[in-house]
Amino acid sequence: MSSTNSQRTEPGAQEDHAQKEELNKKIKEQKTVVDELSNLKKNRRVYTQQPNSNIFFLADKAETLSACKKDLDNMRKDYQDI
Template sequence: MSTNSQDNKDGSDEKSALKEELNKKVKEKKIVVDELSNLKKSRKVYIQQRNSNVFFLADRGQTLSHCKKELDVMKKDLQDM
């Protein structure tokens, strides 16, 4: 029985750590969305290519829309936990 309770404790600790990490990412994404929302229309936006240090010029509106969608998905995942 002690093994079972230990497994449950480890599982809840792991779930708590995942939830904390996701919550941190949600906060970061909120800041990105806020920053993009408050940019002047004439400002340029660059996005980083995945797993690379290369940045590409991007459309501000499309980038904002994409970030909002990602934020919504993250919030939903956080609520489902």
């Protein structure tokens, strides 16, 4: 009986756990993006997708990498705050 009681959690705690799992998944995806951008050859082109669109525009690799690293840092900070 004690095992069933220990598995019960408050609804808010379940939401936090689901939010934390989702954020962890996004962090892993962002790490992959940063690693891929970091390992590109110098002459490779990078394109960014416009929000809510299927249009891609040529972007600066260094700026894109920097923006992705900032996003990753912000995600990690949010993850620690949860």
